[in-house]
Amino acid sequence: MKKGVFCTAALSFLLALFLTGCAEVVQMGTAVGEGMGKISKEDREAIDRMAKQTAKAARPMTEQEEYYVGRAVAATILGRYRLYSNERLTAYVNSIGQALALASDRSYIFGGYDFAILDTEEANALACPGGMIFITRGMLKKAQNEDQLAAILAHEVAHVNHKDGLASIQKSRWVEALSILGSETARKLGGAEMTKLVSLFEGSVDDVAKTLLVNGYSREQEMEADLGALAFLNRLGYSPYGLTDSLEKMAREQTGGSKQGIFATHPGMNQRLASSKSAIAKNQWPRKDDPARYRRFRELAG
Numbered sequence: 001m002k003k004g005v006f007c008t009a010a011l012s013f014l015l016a017l018f019l020t021g022c023a024e025v026v027q028m029g030t031a032v033g034e035g036m037g038k039i040s041k042e043d044r045e046a047i048d049r050m051a052k053q054t055a056k057a058a059r060p061m062t063e064q065e066e067y068y069v070g071r072a073v074a075a076t077i078l079g080r081y082r083l084y085s086n087e088r089l090t091a092y093v094n095s096i097g098q099a100l101a102l103a104s105d106r107s108y109i110f111g112g113y114d115f116a117i118l119d120t121e122e123a124n125a126l127a128c129p130g131g132m133i134f135i136t137r138g139m140l141k142k143a144q145n146e147d148q149l150a151a152i153l154a155h156e157v158a159h160v161n162h163k164d165g166l167a168s169i170q171k172s173r174w175v176e177a178l179s180i181l182g183s184e185t186a187r188k189l190g191g192a193e194m195t196k197l198v199s200l201f202e203g204s205v206d207d208v209a210k211t212l213l214v215n216g217y218s219r220e221q222e223m224e225a226d227l228g229a230l231a232f233l234n235r236l237g238y239s240p241y242g243l244t245d246s247l248e249k250m251a252r253e254q255t256g257g258s259k260q261g262i263f264a265t266h267p268g269m270n271q272r273l274a275s276s277k278s279a280i281a282k283n284q285w286p287r288k289d290d291p292a293r294y295r296r297f298r299e300l301a302g
Helices: 003-019 023-035 041-058 063-078 087-102 137-142 146-161 171-182 191-215 219-236 241-255 269-283 291-300
Strands: 114-118 125-127 132-136
Touching (some): 087 146, 125 191, 132 146, 137 241, 219 241, 219 269
Parallel strands (some): 114 132
């Protein structure tokens, strides 16, 4: 077999390994290839460099990267809505949200969780990657008690847990960004490379923001977030019925023709309601009433 033909076949095989992130396996293969005289030292070094770079590009986003993307998404949202200036109510929402975050499957993340209120009558709740969660004044008004408020926040915490926002980013965009960062010239990025990297980052942020504000998550993602929320609520001692009570009310409004805010980006409220009721019945979770929570809610958010 000619060396050129061997190199082509080897490169095809090694490329398949690149895509699985097996840089170490590739290096073993190139070492054997060089030892047998099938590839040159220069070919081996070039393939090994490509393996390392591609492995970096194929890796998932780190928590630090998730945090910075999420903060940029939050900045985009705050370019559309302003924060609600009510320190007492914001502290109350944060106290519930932080407790739910601790009861979640990703209790500790880089930068931690933050909860804030958007000053708009539009009913919505938004979870940015990395733990920045917004709820609007309009959505707060839809909650009739603390259990329902906790359910809304728990649903958004579940989206962060499941990294649903990151799933909105075009894979090709992220791989290209990591390819630039993982290259040998990353330390000496020129103007063109830096401009491209900034463009890729901004595009990733736009992908997530568009999902949150325009397109919404898939029905499957919403149902999975509901199931996560039910588990978090039960662990913390809240009534899982806070979620189904909220969904029941919103399903009636959606059936009645409401199309703004959460109704535009969260389709299928009736299906989500049925799924959540089924999960509660399967787990035999009881309805939990707490007069102290009712009083606290009426005092701070009622």
